[in-house]
Amino acid sequence: MAGAVACMEEDSIPLHLQSFKLKPVTLKFQDIVYRVKMDLEAGRSVGWWSFAKKLEKERNTSENIILNGISGMVCPGEILAILGHSGSGKTSLLNVLGGRVDAKLSGTVRINGKPFVKPMKRMIGFVTQDDVLYPHLTVRETLLYAAILRLPKTLSRNDKEEQVESIIQELGLSKCRNTMIGGGISGGERKRVSIGHELLLNPSLLLLDEPTSGLDSTTAYRTMCVLQKLASTTRRTIVITIHQPSSRLYHMFHKLILLSHGNSIYFGQPSQALDYFSSIGFSPAFAVNPADFLLDLTNGIVSSVSECGSGNQVEVQEVESSVKQSLVEAYHIYLASDLKAQINIDQSVDSQSTPKYYCRKWTTSWFQQFWVLLERSMKLRRRCNSFDGQRIFQVLSASILAGLLWWHSSIHRIHDQVGLLFFFSVFWGYLPTMDAIFTSPEESVMLVKERSSGMYRLSSYLVARAAGDLPMELILPTLFVTLSYWMGGLKSEGTTFFLTLLVTLYNVVVSQSMGVALGAAIRDAKQAAAFASVTVMTFLLLGGYYIQTVPPFIAWLKYVSIHYHVYKLLLGVQYTEENIHDYCKNNITCRVSDLHPNSTKPANLLFDVVALGIMLVAYRLIAYVLLRRQKITQFY
Numbered sequence: 001m002a003g004a005v006a007c008m009e010e011d012s013i014p015l016h017l018q019s020f021k022l023k024p025v026t027l028k029f030q031d032i033v034y035r036v037k038m039d040l041e042a043g044r045s046v047g048w049w050s051f052a053k054k055l056e057k058e059r060n061t062s063e064n065i066i067l068n069g070i071s072g073m074v075c076p077g078e079i080l081a082i083l084g085h086s087g088s089g090k091t092s093l094l095n096v097l098g099g100r101v102d103a104k105l106s107g108t109v110r111i112n113g114k115p116f117v118k119p120m121k122r123m124i125g126f127v128t129q130d131d132v133l134y135p136h137l138t139v140r141e142t143l144l145y146a147a148i149l150r151l152p153k154t155l156s157r158n159d160k161e162e163q164v165e166s167i168i169q170e171l172g173l174s175k176c177r178n179t180m181i182g183g184g185i186s187g188g189e190r191k192r193v194s195i196g197h198e199l200l201l202n203p204s205l206l207l208l209d210e211p212t213s214g215l216d217s218t219t220a221y222r223t224m225c226v227l228q229k230l231a232s233t234t235r236r237t238i239v240i241t242i243h244q245p246s247s248r249l250y251h252m253f254h255k256l257i258l259l260s261h262g263n264s265i266y267f268g269q270p271s272q273a274l275d276y277f278s279s280i281g282f283s284p285a286f287a288v289n290p291a292d293f294l295l296d297l298t299n300g301i302v303s304s305v306s307e308c309g310s311g312n313q314v315e316v317q318e319v320e321s322s323v324k325q326s327l328v329e330a331y332h333i334y335l336a337s338d339l340k341a342q343i344n345i346d347q348s349v350d351s352q353s354t355p356k357y358y359c360r361k362w363t364t365s366w367f368q369q370f371w372v373l374l375e376r377s378m379k380l381r382r383r384c385n386s387f388d389g390q391r392i393f394q395v396l397s398a399s400i401l402a403g404l405l406w407w408h409s410s411i412h413r414i415h416d417q418v419g420l421l422f423f424f425s426v427f428w429g430y431l432p433t434m435d436a437i438f439t440s441p442e443e444s445v446m447l448v449k450e451r452s453s454g455m456y457r458l459s460s461y462l463v464a465r466a467a468g469d470l471p472m473e474l475i476l477p478t479l480f481v482t483l484s485y486w487m488g489g490l491k492s493e494g495t496t497f498f499l500t501l502l503v504t505l506y507n508v509v510v511s512q513s514m515g516v517a518l519g520a521a522i523r524d525a526k527q528a529a530a531f532a533s534v535t536v537m538t539f540l541l542l543g544g545y546y547i548q549t550v551p552p553f554i555a556w557l558k559y560v561s562i563h564y565h566v567y568k569l570l571l572g573v574q575y576t577e578e579n580i581h582d583y584c585k586n587n588i589t590c591r592v593s594d595l596h597p598n599s600t601k602p603a604n605l606l607f608d609v610v611a612l613g614i615m616l617v618a619y620r621l622i623a624y625v626l627l628r629r630q631k632i633t634q635f636y
Contacts, residue, residue, distance in 0.1 A: 024076035025111055025123070025204035025237045027097065028343050032107035034067040034092055034262075063104070066092045068262045070107075071336070073343050074255055076204075076235040079227060081242050081270070083291065084259035085298045090241035091129070091209055093259070097239060098126045098207045100452060111205070121454060125198030129210040131190040132449045135182025136383040137376075139173055139193055140164065142181060147200045148372050149455045152363050167196045171226060180383075188219035192226065198453075199230070206230065208240040217246055224249050247289045260298040265327040267339055280330045282323075300324040362457065369460035377468030391476070398427060399480040403487025414575075420488050421574060422545040425566040428477050428504050429511045430536050435473075436515025437528045444523065447627070462516075462624055469512065477501075477508050491574055499573040507566045510612050513619035514562065520626040539563045562615065565608040572605045 067089045074080035082090045095101045097109060099121050109116040111123075133142055147160040155163075168177055171192040176185045181193065191211060198206060211227065212220035230236050231254075242249070250270055258266035258273070266273055274290055277283065282302055284293045296302070300320030362369075406420045443465075451458065481501045486492075490500070515532065522528035541547065543563030550558065558564045 023123070023204050024235050026073065026075050026113070027080075027205060027237055027239070028073040028108075028110045028113075029097060030071045030108050030340065030343055032067050032070040032093065032096055032109070033065065033105070034089075034096060034101065035063045035065055035104040037063055037104075066262050067096065070257070070259070070262075070264050071339055071343060072255070072257050072264075072267050073339075074237055074239060076237050077231050078254040079231050079238045079240065079252065080255045080257065081240055081245070081253040082257045082259065083242055083245070083294060083298075085295055086243070087261070088259040088298060089262040090243075090259060093257075094207050094209055094239065094241050098124055100126070123201075123204050125195075125201065125203035125206040126453065127191075127194050127198050127206070127208040127211060128449065129213055131194045132445050133181045133190065133193060133197075134376075134380060134446060136180060136380050138178050138180050139185065139189075140168065140177045141376075141379070142193060143167060143196055143200060145372060145376050146197050146455070149364060149369060149450075150201050150453065153365070153368070163200060167199055170199070171196050186219070187215055188223060191215065191223055195223075195226065204237060206236055206238045208238070210241055210243060212242060212245070212249065220246070221248060224252050228252055244295060245291045247291065250289070250291045258294055258298060260300075260324050260327065263324075263328045263331075264336075265298065265324075265331045266294070267331075267335060276334075280327075280334070282327075297323070297327060300327075362454070364456075366457060366460050369456040370464050373456060373461055373464035374468050377464055378471065381468060381472040395476045395480050396483075399483040400487075402484045406484075406488035408487075408489040417488070417490060417574070418545070418571070420484070420490070421570040422543065422563075422567055424481065424484070424500075424504055424570060425507060425543065425563045426540055428480070428507050429539070429562050429566065432473065432508045432512040433515040433518070433532055433536060434529060436512045437519045437532055438525050439519070444519075448630075458624060458628055462620065462627075466513075466620065470509070473508060473512065474505050477504055480504075496573060500570060503566060503569045503573060506569075506609075506612060507562065510562055510616045510619070513616050513623075517619040517622040517626070520623040543567050559611065560615070562612065565611050568608050569605060569612075572608075 070089075070093055072080065082093055084090050092101070096105065099109075099116055099118065111120055137145070143164045144161065147164050148157065151160050151163060168174055173189060173192055173196065176189055179185050181190065185193070195206075195208070195211070206227075208227070211223055215223060227238055227240070231238050253270050256266065256268065256270045256273060257264060266276065268276065270290070273294060274284070277294075277297065282297060300323035302323055364372075402420065402423060406416060409416045409420065447461065450456065451461075478501060481497075481504050485497055485500060490496070514535075518528050518532050518535075519525075522531060538557065539561035540563055542550065542558040542561040544558070544567050
């Protein structure tokens with residue numbers, strides 16, 4: 001490579017990717033224009049009629065051009081760097097090239113001469129700027145689960161394990177292979193794990209967003225050495241965005257795109273960039289890192305206006321705007337036509353076909369995805385905070401306190417017993433809801449990343465998550481009911497205790513489903529928690545314990561209250577129609593018959609069981625639909 005810096009010997013790691021043949025890729029993109037609608041008056045009320053709404057929307061929205069006619073190309077074995085200031089459109093261009101943009105887009109993106117289509121995303125590795133990884137999995141586990149889900153089902157599990165081992169060796173991760181991601185690996189190692197996650201599929205095209213961001217110069221250099229080897233040894237096509245590379249990183253690139261506010265001002269070899277800008281009148285006043293000088297140019301800064309505090313601020317801005325405009329014009333005069341001519345030249349590599357397995361929608365079956373995700377989910381729950389000391393203390397304290405407050409109550413204290421049963425429904429309705437809400441945003445980023453890579457179906461993920469949560473989420477409620485039930489003096493029959501426990505666990509599952517739906521509907525955890533608090537409070541008031549005579553216009557809400565149905569079931573399990581009637585006949589303090597006069601009849605209990613079952617399914621379906629409709633590209 002011209003001008004390239006040789007990498008250090010300790011990074012000379014052999015490549016063993018032979019599970020399936022890598023197909024060289026030539027990436028060409030021409031006249032890419034990317035527009036995003038911006039809301040100018042967010043929150044302003046609109047008219048009642050659809051026509052008025054349309055006019056209001058058109059008046060208060062404007063199109064912001066993120067990319068304006070960007071063109072370029074990169075061949076097998078080359079590294080293309082996208083350089084520019086913050087907000088120049090680097091990440092947006094990378095998302096366009098990776099097929100992760102669904103907004104208003106024009107221009108062409110071609111892989112090996114063929115228009116980009118969705119199945120081609122499986123031949124692309126995409127490494128985001130943030131290392132989105134599960135902190136409670138080891139390096140090997142992270143790569144192994146990804147390999148099982150992403151690699152073709154024609155490969156056996158042993159083949160996939162060998163692929164993981166080769167990646168670990170290739171990226172120099174052997175020393176930390178059994179270390180948890182969140183428990184002691186360095187920033188550079190995390191970045192290499194993210195790269196390895198994408199290399200598992202042996203992608204022909206590798207896209208990386210700020211791979212050196214947050215790394216010190218030495219670690220950034222080593223990371224670039226890995227990428228340089230991937231390009232030169234395996235003839236991969238690599239595109240990266242980078243903000244401010246050091247001079248030795250700058251000379252490791254084969255091609256360079258320089259962006260300024262969505263416009264291209266240079267495309268070509270990095271070694272020729274300074275000569276080009278000197279030829280149009282922009283030269284550094286002194287020896288400087290080429291990347292620093294180019295970044296100044298993208299902001300319209302030249303030596304005449306770069307001195308701190310020099311000149312009027314308005315005048316400086318006018319000069320900078322003029323510089324940027326002249327750079328864009330010079331690009332279209334001197335570079336654009338030659339670049340487009342080069343893009344349109346047919347190359348032999350363009351005639352190569354896309355590998356067949358890349359065109360499959362899923363590399364594994366639904367059940368394979370389910371079992372792998374279930375195994376991973378249960379492992380994460382065991383290592384996560386499902387059984388941390390604070391949670392156990394919270395549940396044990398509440399159960400012991402309830403048992404002491406209701407110590408050996410009896411049928412003669414029926415109102416107190418009813419209060420204990422209602423406490424069961426409230427406590428194990430609120431806690432699972434909040435846990436699910438605060439867990440959803442933490443997992444959503446990982447879900448978006450994995451779905452965008454086509455690792456698994458959303459349905460298999462949701463079912464596996466629900467099944468994986470059950471063992472961990474039901475142990476503490478069982479312990480709670482066991483302590484509180486016998487301390488509270490409730491009916492001392494094994495069958496009654498068992499049914500009470502089942503109803504409580506049923507409550508946990510349904511409430512957790514509501515939390516998952518709320519977490520999917522409201523992405524911000526604090527907002528979701530606030531909305532959930534109001535919802536749970538409404539359900540609590542309509543549960544049948546605090547008020548019996550509800551105005552007809554709002555009484556229907558009780559049928560969507562989880563507490564209403566759970567409370568009725570707990571009463572029906574604990575008391576029979578006969579003993580309620582005998583005790584309440586001459587006891588003016590008895591309120592059970594007033595609360596739910598028909599709560600102990602089998603037909604009514606069956607209605608409550610079915611109603612909760614409908615809620616369970618409905619909340620899960622709502623979560624699925626909401627997550628399905630979410631644009632997975634919005635997080636990148």
